[in-house]
Amino acid sequence: MEDHPVKIPQHRHCRKCGRAFVGEGDYCCEECKQQDGAAAKKKIRRYMLFIAVVWIVTIAAVIIIGV
Numbered sequence: 418m419e420d421h422p423v424k425i426p427q428h429r430h431c432r433k434c435g436r437a438f439v440g441e442g443d444y445c446c447e448e449c450k451q452q453d454g455a456a457a458k459k460k461i462r463r464y465m466l467f468i469a470v471v472w473i474v475t476i477a478a479v480i481i482i483g484v
């Protein structure tokens with residue numbers, strides 16, 4: 418009687434929904450990839466906006482204090 422060890426196929430966990438899947442990439446399906454990509458883009462846009470606001474406030478403060 419041969420003892421075959423149970424082979425667990427190499428799998429990844431989807432970055433979007435956390436579901437295990439077999440294959441390449443970071444996402445289980447194209448939908449998750451697109452959704453997470455859109456969310457990441459939104460996050461970056463919000464971050465850029467935050468930086469812009471910080472800059473505007475800093476420049477405004479310099480102008481107000483400087484005058």
Ligand SMILES: [Zn+2]
Pocket residue numbers: 431432433434435436444445446449
């Ligand atoms: Zn997924």
